[in-house]
Amino acid sequence: xxxxxxxxxxxxxxxxxxxxxxxxxxxxxxxxxxxxxxxxxxxxxxxxxxxxxxxxxxxxxxxxxxxxxxxxxxxxxxxxxxxxxxxxxxxxxxxxxxxxxxxxxxxxxxxxxxxxxxxxxxxxxxxxxxxxxxxxxxxxxxxxxxxxxxxxxxxxxxxxxxxxxxxxxxxxxxxxxxxxxxxxxxxxxxxxxxxxxxxxxxxxxxxxxxxxxxxxxxxxxxxxxxxxxxxxxxxx
Amino acid sequence: xxxxxxxxxxxxxxxxxxxxxxxxxxxxxxxxxxxxxxxxxxxxxxxxxxxxxxxxxxxxxxxxxxxxxxxxxxxxxxxxxxxxxxxxxxxxxxxxxxxxxxxxxxxxxxxxxxxxxxxxxxxxxxxxxxxxxxxxxxxxxxxxxxxxxxxxxxxxxxxxxxxxxxxxxxxxxxxxxxxxxxxxxxxxxxxxxxxxxxxxxxxxxxxxxxxxxxxxxxxxxxxxxxxxxxxxxxxxxxxxxxxxxxxxxxxxxxxxxxxxxxxxxxxxxxxxxxxxxxxxxxxxxxxxxxxxxxxxxxxxxxxxxxxxxxxxxxxxxxxxxxxxxxxxxxxxxxxxxxxxxxxxxxxxxxxxxxxxxxxxxxxxxxxxxxxxxxxxxxxxxxxxxxxxxxxxxxxxxxxxxxxxxxxxxxxxxxxxxxxxxxxxxxxxxxxxxxxxxxxxxxxxxxxxxxxxxxxxxxxxxxxxxxxxxxxxxxxxxxxxxxxxxxxxxxxxxxxxxxxxxxxxxxxxxxxxxxxxxxxxxxxxxxxxxxxxxxxxxxxxxxxxxxxxxxxxxxxxxxxxxxxxxxxxxxxxxxxxxxxxxxxxxxxxxxxxx
Numbered sequence: 001x002x003x004x005x006x007x008x009x010x011x012x013x014x015x016x017x018x019x020x021x022x023x024x025x026x027x028x029x030x031x032x033x034x035x036x037x038x039x040x041x042x043x044x045x046x047x048x049x050x051x052x053x054x055x056x057x058x059x060x061x062x063x064x065x066x067x068x069x070x071x072x073x074x075x076x077x078x079x080x081x082x083x084x085x086x087x088x089x090x091x092x093x094x095x096x097x098x099x100x101x102x103x104x105x106x107x108x109x110x111x112x113x114x115x116x117x118x119x120x121x122x123x124x125x126x127x128x129x130x131x132x133x134x135x136x137x138x139x140x141x142x143x144x145x146x147x148x149x150x151x152x153x154x155x156x157x158x159x160x161x162x163x164x165x166x167x168x169x170x171x172x173x174x175x176x177x178x179x180x181x182x183x184x185x186x187x188x189x190x191x192x193x194x195x196x197x198x199x200x201x202x203x204x205x206x207x208x209x210x211x212x213x214x215x216x217x218x219x220x221x222x223x224x225x226x227x228x229x230x231x232x233x234x235x236x
Numbered sequence: 237x238x239x240x241x242x243x244x245x246x247x248x249x250x251x252x253x254x255x256x257x258x259x260x261x262x263x264x265x266x267x268x269x270x271x272x273x274x275x276x277x278x279x280x281x282x283x284x285x286x287x288x289x290x291x292x293x294x295x296x297x298x299x300x301x302x303x304x305x306x307x308x309x310x311x312x313x314x315x316x317x318x319x320x321x322x323x324x325x326x327x328x329x330x331x332x333x334x335x336x337x338x339x340x341x342x343x344x345x346x347x348x349x350x351x352x353x354x355x356x357x358x359x360x361x362x363x364x365x366x367x368x369x370x371x372x373x374x375x376x377x378x379x380x381x382x383x384x385x386x387x388x389x390x391x392x393x394x395x396x397x398x399x400x401x402x403x404x405x406x407x408x409x410x411x412x413x414x415x416x417x418x419x420x421x422x423x424x425x426x427x428x429x430x431x432x433x434x435x436x437x438x439x440x441x442x443x444x445x446x447x448x449x450x451x452x453x454x455x456x457x458x459x460x461x462x463x464x465x466x467x468x469x470x471x472x473x474x475x476x477x478x479x480x481x482x483x484x485x486x487x488x489x490x491x492x493x494x495x496x497x498x499x500x501x502x503x504x505x506x507x508x509x510x511x512x513x514x515x516x517x518x519x520x521x522x523x524x525x526x527x528x529x530x531x532x533x534x535x536x537x538x539x540x541x542x543x544x545x546x547x548x549x550x551x552x553x554x555x556x557x558x559x560x561x562x563x564x565x566x567x568x569x570x571x572x573x574x575x576x577x578x579x580x581x582x583x584x585x586x587x588x589x590x591x592x593x594x595x596x597x598x599x600x601x602x603x604x605x606x607x608x609x610x611x612x613x614x615x616x617x618x619x620x621x622x623x624x625x626x627x628x629x630x631x632x633x634x635x636x637x638x639x640x641x642x643x644x645x646x647x648x649x650x651x652x653x654x655x656x657x658x659x660x661x662x663x664x665x666x667x668x669x670x671x672x673x674x675x676x677x678x679x680x681x682x683x684x685x686x687x688x689x690x691x692x693x694x695x696x697x698x699x700x701x702x703x704x705x706x707x708x709x710x711x712x713x714x715x716x717x718x719x720x721x722x723x724x725x726x727x728x729x730x731x732x733x734x735x736x737x738x739x740x741x742x743x744x745x746x747x748x749x750x751x752x753x754x755x756x757x758x759x760x761x762x763x764x765x766x767x768x769x770x771x772x773x774x775x776x777x778x779x780x781x782x783x784x785x786x787x788x789x790x791x792x793x794x795x796x797x798x799x800x801x802x803x804x805x806x807x808x809x810x811x812x813x814x815x816x817x818x819x820x821x822x823x824x825x826x827x828x829x
Contacts, residue, residue: 171731178284
């Protein structure tokens with residue numbers, strides 16, 4: 001007999017070893033997320049995928065699906081709080097969507113739209129962050145890093161390299177690269193690496209491609225992130 | 237330096253798990269971790285340089301840039317503030333001609349703040365090159381300044397500067413009856429391992445770190461794991477401000493703590509144990525190693541101890557200034573030589589702990605009590621206390637009272653009794669369990685010390701009516717923002733937002749909606765954070781807002797909106813650039829009605 005969990009009252013089958021988000025995705029249920037990617041080791045840091053499991057908040061991307069779980073995902077309270085967690089990410093860094101070349105292709109922006117975020121709500125930190133434009137083909141704009149570690153994991157787990165890491169503590173966390181100089185140009189990163197393409201925001205960009213796809217014709221200009229995400233992740 | 241680093245790496249068998257102890261050695265010798273050492277270590281330990289940089293930047297006691305040859309840190313705990321920390325630091329800064337957070341231009345001395353050093357009963361306290369300095373006053377600072385300016389090596393400083401007292405004021409069941417080395421182990425082997433676990437079970441012993449998980453269950457789960465390689469870890473990362481009982485237990489009862497670990501190891505089948513000692517307790521490090529050596533001599537550690545067939549030994553790992561490492565999975569990460577970031581759970585340490593193997597992590601006091609139970613019996617312990625909280629609890633009491641120090645009480649004792657014993661007068665309230673615990677007011681003194689009422693890791697900080705509650709809450713809130721590991725969004729961003737929002741109110745820039753905004757933020761950080769740090773970081777605000785709402789409201793301006801910063805001060809650069817200082821170049825903070 002198939003094992004099942006319930007998400008917002010719907011019965012969802014799962015297999016042993018699946019996390020809640022994996023079971024949900026397979027069943028066509030979208031749970032907002034930024035640091036989760038089906039190909040890589042779950043990280044559980046952005047907390048957007050928080051769901052309520054039998055009365056307790058858990059990260060859907062790391063918490064295993066188990067028989068008897070009654071899960072709230074699309075509740076008003078969770079969506080409102082996810083919006084605030086997204087707003088935290090916006091005020092922590094410096095995210096100016098209208099002038100960012102990732103606009104329209106940005107998952108942070110798309111999640112914000114999905115959660116109906118209309119302002120930044122919290123006071124901005126106006127953090128002073130640097131650019132690393134040293135690499136011929138790839139740019140790091142630290143202003144937009146949300147410490148999801150997708151680049152770290154993609155480099156280690158997919159590219160067979162170890163280009164990126166997150167260093168520091170608390171609000172002083174920052175992305176570092178594996179070069180004595182500390183500059184991206186001195187790492188073994190290539191523009192074809194998955195790590196150079198996986199950033200959910202505009203923190204890691206491929207140079208010379210900025211406006212090849214015009215604004216208005218980008219991924220999230222006509223589709224919501226839930227559809228895009230489910231379509232992509234169900235194929236994985 | 238190359239030879240030094242090579243030698244240290246060799247002594248540590250080129251193990252990446254030993255990264256913290258290697259960095260401690262380099263930091264002590266060179267007052268920072270030079271870039272060349274990072275490069276060399278990356279090769280020698282075969283790890284990415286980014287992992288080394290990550291660790292250096294994570295722990296407060298490691299630095300990428302040189303600190304002074306004499307590095308002075310002053311404890312920023314509220315208990316040190318109550319004892320005049322602010323004024324003492326200012327005096328020190330003046331005497332040594334160095335600003336807080338700076339290195340003197342000649343590189344001789346640096347001065348900075350640090351989180352609670354665990355000397356709350358003998359503050360204001362500090363550290364010089366990691367060595368604890370209690371009872372800082374003007375006379376001592378004069379003496380210290382002279383020693384530093386004369387460049388006297390720390391080993392030659394007068395020993396009374398480093399004299400730490402136990403201050404045990406009240407002993408009960410456990411502190412009154414210290415065990416002779418080997419007594420609990422002999423009783424354990426005589427009774428049998430399963431029978432001894434049954435005694436631990438019937439004693440009802442629950443974890444003394446504060447969470448209160450049943451000790452016997454933890455040991456049983458670990459024992460039941462299929463994986464044969466298992467570990468015992470003693471959590472001596474006593475970082476909760478206001479807590480210092482583990483310092484005293486390790487100073488005067490370490491034999492019994494190690495004995496408790498060994499009993500656990502015999503029961504669960506572990507051959508290796510670790511004491512994770514907080515970096516602030518460096519002064520105990522050599523002494524504890526001597527005790528371990530003595531136990532090996534006595535046949536209480538090592539191969540086939542007491543001819544039981546059990547092999548077990550204990551190593552000591554020194555922390556490096558990170559409160560988060562008191563969280564058991566962060567502690568395990570740190571033991572493995574990494575940043576102390578709490579793991580995702582499940583799996584739990586009892587199944588996947590140190591190096592992914594089944595691991596029991598218990599508090600110092602838990603092992604201390606377990607040894608006594610193994611020696612006596614479960615019933616002996618269970619006869620004391622309340623239905624749900626058996627035995628006694630050792631408290632660290634500090635703040636506004638006549639007799640700060642260590643007190644052991646039977647569970648169920650009323651707060652009023654405890655306050656009478658320690659000589660607390662003119663009470664405003666007290667913080668139980670440290671900043672992550674609860675603030676109770678003087679109207680709640682009939683409440684009881686117990687898991688079912690006031691659970692605590694043992695920190696009692698007492699405040700009298702002269703104290704300003706908001707200053708206290710502010711100190712705690714800044715502490716959490718400083719100690720957040722930064723892994724998850726709600727805690728990384730949320731604790732800093734809480735700090736800023738509270739500052740805004742405390743500094744008198746708050747207006748009508750700001751307390752509501754503060755409450756909303758508290759709920760977010762509490763409900764969505766990854767681990768206990770974030771889940772409790774808002775407790776100081778939540779518990780005082782519930783009891784003293786008028787105090788917060790009284791700081792608000794009677795206007796609908798007030799900017800969160802000083803408008804006029806922000807114009808200063810512009811005024812200088814424009815070379816103006818006329819009335820029109822100034823702004824008032826708000827349009828007055």
